[in-house]
């Protein structure tokens with residue numbers, strides 16, 4: 257006979273707790289990646305990170321690297337994705353905190369990023385490696401408030417699925433008040449931030465826009 | 479404009495809110511002419527869905543007239559009469575390309591997609607009016623709605639068809655159809671359907687159209703069983719019969735070739751099976767759901783098919799994994815890939831091969847929506863579907 261199983265109601269509770277714990281654990285893990293007061297000279301990893309990105313930071317003597325790596329598949333050809341990214345003036349369209357990128361010449365650009373409290377920070381960036389259709393790497397100047405470097409690799413996905421895009425971002429926040437402020441910005445959930453930026457890039461390239469449920473004024477710059 | 483907004487448990491109101499605007503190039507604005515209250519809206523009404531915020535506009539089953547179109551949409555024009563799928567899909571990603579629209583990678587805004595990624599391993603698509611887990615998109619129980627990716631979602635319907643005939647293309651008809659399609663029906667097959675709510679009833683209708691030898695409907699609401707019978711199903715009232723024994727007898731001892739778990743059906747995924755403590759407040763129907771699923775798995779014949787339309791959001795206890803494996807069942811499930819079915823189903827409505835109007839029990843103005851919610855929540859035998867007119 258089909259009957260209401262009262263036991264079920266009781267047994268259900270532990271599973272709820274488990275889900276909540278899983279959420280909390282996830283949040284803690286993310287928090288742990290960027291919380292202050294960690295031992296210095298240690299790279300922290302968030303996601304899969306290619307060795308090259310770490311070597312780069314070590315070579316430059318960065319004290320406290322935060323490295324974030326993430327891959328997405330985008331259903332567009334490699335050449336198109338490369339070309340869009342290679343024009344750094346496009347980056348603010350999908351990078352939330354990047355307000356503006358002024359391209360000076362083929363290798364140099366000036367980035368303006370949002371900082372907490374309506375502030376903005378600026379720094380110069382140089383392209384350190386550029387293989388058309390395959391790879392772009394860049395690095396901020398040594399005097400940047402937050403030294404950072406990025407690397408994006410484009411690979412053909414199997415069977416016409418488009419392109420696998422792997423982005424790696426590394427940060428080295430300095431000491432001092434400005435440094436702490438900037439670190440707060442740059443290190444705010446770096447894994448989440450990087451993932452969201454890559455997803456926005458994917459949305460923009462696949463659909464021509466960035467999905468939002470916000471009314472007009474709050475819409476991203478698409 | 480006027481819109482039905484959520485304010486808390488059993489507290490929905492018709493408020494004046496800002497009109498929606500075109501935000502993205504592929505958007506359209508639809509002036510809504512008909513919109514329905516779905517069983518899954520009751521989960522919102524009972525405040526059992528996380529991430530709802532006071533003021534959120536509910537509703538995911540709606541249709542109307544296109545009054546504005548973004549510059550990136552060349553397929554819709556002002557004046558078009560459209561039905562809008564409850565699933566929002568971009569039409570361009572890996573999943574849309576494979577017609578798996580409810581798995582769309584791009585329609586759930588990145589800021590809100592994280593929780594579904596945590597729950598399911600990957601994010602799911604955006605949905606209208608169904609909390610911020612699914613994007614926080616304003617719903618369609620309103621005078622107007624903004625429809626993203628409107629060049630791939632809405633289907634234009636001819637003037638000769640009434641709203642009542644086509645409104646359910648937005649959700650429950652394709653959902654019932656997909657539930658039946660997932661049964662992979664062959665000649666001589668018996669399909670057993672647990673739950674005679676709107677989706678269950680449409681699944682019954684669809685399974686018969688797909689050539690099932692017999693469809694057996696299982697419920698306890700007399701009126702709903704009556705509707706199932708009128709559609710051509712044989713019925714079992716589980717209050718008066720041993721369902722398993724009855725099914726065995728009705729299939730010559732073999733058992734149903736395919737089973738559909740359509741109990742509490744209208745829940746689009748986040749019904750809190752186990753996600754929240756508040757699930758403990760769940761009404762009987764919700765708590766029944768895993769019981770129906772267990773019964774369906776046990777009743778299904780060896781090598782048969784289990785079809786689960788979007789019912790479950792979390793986890794279930796005592797899942798009869800052994801029965802599933804030892805009998806070699808095939809499981810097919812998922813939120814409805816609405817877009818996939820629209821042209822075909824519209825054609826069948828036009829040819830009078832499908833009628834959905836029998837389901838509508840109440841029609842009322844949008845202003846009376848809160849009363850509609852109350853009725854639907856309190857009385858499920860005779861209140862089969864409430865349609866609102868803004």
Ligand SMILES: [Zn+2]
Nearest residue numbers: 516518539649
């Ligand atoms: Zn619905």
Ligand SMILES: [Zn+2]
Nearest residue numbers: 568571574582
């Ligand atoms: Zn898509």
